[in-house]
Amino acid sequence: MRVLVVEDEADLARQLKDALTDAGYAVDLATDGEEGHYLGASEPYDAVVLDLGLPVLDGITVLERWRRNGHLMPVLILTARDRWSEKVAGFDAGADDYVAKPFHMEEVLARLRALVRRAAGHASAELACGPVVLDTRSGKVAVAGQPVRLTAQEYRLLAYLMHHQNKIVSRTELTEHLYDQDFDRDSNTIEVFVGRLRKKLGVDVIQTARGLGYRLSPPADGA
Ligand code: CA
Numbered sequence: 001m002r003v004l005v006v007e008d009e010a011d012l013a014r015q016l017k018d019a020l021t022d023a024g025y026a027v028d029l030a031t032d033g034e035e036g037h038y039l040g041a042s043e044p045y046d047a048v049v050l051d052l053g054l055p056v057l058d059g060i061t062v063l064e065r066w067r068r069n070g071h072l073m074p075v076l077i078l079t080a081r082d083r084w085s086e087k088v089a090g091f092d093a094g095a096d097d098y099v100a101k102p103f104h105m106e107e108v109l110a111r112l113r114a115l116v117r118r119a120a121g122h123a124s125a126e127l128a129c130g131p132v133v134l135d136t137r138s139g140k141v142a143v144a145g146q147p148v149r150l151t152a153q154e155y156r157l158l159a160y161l162m163h164h165q166n167k168i169v170s171r172t173e174l175t176e177h178l179y180d181q182d183f184d185r186d187s188n189t190i191e192v193f194v195g196r197l198r199k200k201l202g203v204d205v206i207q208t209a210r211g212l213g214y215r216l217s218p219p220a221d222g223a
Pocket residue numbers: 007008009051052053054
């Protein structure tokens with residue numbers, strides 16, 4: 001899952017980026033509204049954390065422009081506490097949720113998890129595919145009840161496939177949603193990660209759709 005953070009306060013921006021990276025997201029950072037608007041309009045993010053008070057272009061304008069141009073990714077806005085009118089303006093502009101500053105990082109993470117999984121059509125924080133269970137809260141994965149240790153990259157890959165299970169996901173789509181913009185992208189890496197992930201899971205849940213990509217679905221034998 002790839003997230004855009006638009007925040008002009010340097011300390012807060014770094015804290016958000018670190019916390020989201022630790023939670024398993026690929027994170028891009030923009031420090032003013034114009035850069036944020038550009039990135040959100042040109043890259044396929046799974047969610048956006050958008051501060052409202054931004055230089056160059058304010059957050060409400062950024063959000064209105066995205067929505068007007070059909071960019072429908074989930075957006076969590078950061079508002080100033082005690083400014084109810086900001087929250088109203090944010091929702092009217094197309095925000096999906098808000099957190100008031102100062103906030104606890106855990107709350108931002110929990111709200112983002114909920115937005116990302118709802119956008120993918122999942123109500124529960126625990127995603128399951130046959131014997132494979134991924135807990136989006138703890139970042140833990142188990143197969144038939146046995147914990148499986150994954151690297152950060154493998155977890156990101158599995159989390160994206162679990163959110164989009166039973167659908168064919170192309171290698172390009174995976175590359176775009178697993179890496180931040182600064183990453184040197186090479187779609188062959190995806191194949192390597194898929195290979196490692198299959199080995200670690202030990203069950204046949206990731207099918208190759210030749211020439212198209214991959215599809216995660218429960219094993220045919222129901223194991
Ligand atoms: Ca600000």
